Amino acid sequence: MSRRGENIYFRKDGRWEGRCPVGKRTNGTTRFVSVYGKKYSEVKTKLMLLKLKQTNTLDKTTIYSDGTLSAWMTYWLDVLYAPYVKRSSSDAYRTIIESHIEPTFGSVRLTKLNTKTLQIWLDELTVRYAPSTVHNIFRVLNSILSKAVDQGLIQRNPLKDIRKPKYEVKKARYLSRAEQKQLEKTIRQDGKLEYLLCLYTGLRLGELCGLRWDDVDFLNNELHIRHTIKRVKQSGQKHTAVIVSTPKSTSSERTIPVPPFLMQQLKRCRKENGFVFESTGGRYIDPRTVQERFSGIAKQAGIIGAHMHTLRHTYATRCLEAGIPYDVLAELLGHSSPLVTLKCYAHCTGEQKHCYVNKLHQLVEKF
Known part of the structure; x- marks a missing residue:
């Protein structure tokens, strides 16, 4: 049938x-x-691309099938979006489409979508999911419908006047100096160099797992970030898969200075090739394994609410405390611009506040 x-x-x-x-x-x-x-969904995509090859034109009735949102989403994702981004990004969008948008509006024609119906749907999502999740769903559908406007499929994006739930970006969790000291003590006892490296280079989890020996420059005490490893959810599958790829953007491909004491420790376990941090059998180490091990180390050190990304936040905070400018820190972290860095780390630690207030008191005493 x-x-x-x-x-x-x-x-x-x-x-x-x-x-x-x-x-x-x-x-x-x-x-x-x-x-x-x-x-x-796989056959639908193949069929659409075959029709596109046959017509070699953007004929709406042929390419967009029956004019439904489902048909347009398939074309948008597989032809206009996925070929130009990392697989992890397209898989994430595909999951959002299949889990949240397709079941409700897939069979609705593009021209029949309206703001009132979409607002009711978004309000229902707000009750069921966290604001960050709802914003992600909104962002995907908004991109899809905006492109539909550009292609002349609809005259106006019905999401334009939608009310979104309030969403505040959580402040980055970083370690105080006392916490960092305690964590480093525990790390050294366990001999887990990977966590110490993150703490002093700001590496992302995937970048740490993807680090190879030929990325380590022992002569200049530097790391060259060229690979990343991610565990992603595949469309239509219950289980995730590990993929090895290049960093998510050109700015993420960077060179990071490494403190000499860390380079000395890396030299002791140096190999000719392969991954710096390996699993049993000489393969890359799974990001999930690294996270689980860190949770145990943090618990052992008596640190609450810390995760792998906390090490990156701590590195950035210590850099700012040392007076490193935002533009330099952006390059070290692999951010696309200093504005991104400023947005993430425009905060003062408690220790900084005391330092600044003490300076103010010193000025008062001079009068």
């Missing part, structure tokens, strides 16, 4: 089949080409 009139059928062998007309036979009958897949 065809699904929603799209010429897509579920076969007896458990696969989906899509059929696309590609011309006429000599006897006048229509000739079809079939595409197959284990998932309906």
Whole structure:
């Protein structure tokens, strides 16, 4: 039986089949080409791309199928978005579409979407999910509908006048100097160099796991960030998968100075090639494993509310306390601009506040 009139059928062998007309036979009958897949969404994408190849045009009735939001989302994601971003980014968007947008509005025609219905839907999401999750869903759908406006599929984005839930970015959790001292003591006892390296370089978790020996410059005491490892959720799958790729942006590919005492420790375990931090069997270490181990170390050190990214926040905070300018810190952290760094770390630690107030008291005493 065809699904929603799209010429897509579920076969007896458990696969989906899509059929696309590609011309006429000599006897006048229509000739079809079939595409197959284990998932309906997979066949739908293949069928749409086959139609695109056949027409070589942005004909709305052909490319966007029945004019539904589902058809446009498939085209937007697989043709306009996914080819130009990291796989982890496209997988994240695909998950949001399939989990939150498709079930409610997939069968609705683009031209029938309206602000009132979308506002009710967004209000319901606000009750069920955290504000950050709702904002992510809104951002994805807004990108999809904005592109639909650009393509002339709809005249106006119905999300333009939507009321979003209030969302405040949480302040970065960083370690106080006392906490850092205690954590370093515990790390040295356990011999876990990876956590000490994060604390003094600001590496992201994926960058740490993706670090290879040929990325370590022992001559100049530097690390060259060229790889990252992530665990991502795959579309239609229950389990996540680990992928090795380049950093998420050009600014993330950078060179970071390393304190000499850390380089000395790296030299003691130096190898010719492979990953700096390996799992059993010489493969890369899973980011999830690194996180779990850190949770145990933090608990042992008596530190509450810390995670792997806390080490990066602590590094940034110590840099600011040392007077490092925001533009330099942005390069060290791999941010796209100093404005991003300023937004994340425009705060003063308690120790800084006391230091500034003490300076004020010193000035008063001179009068």
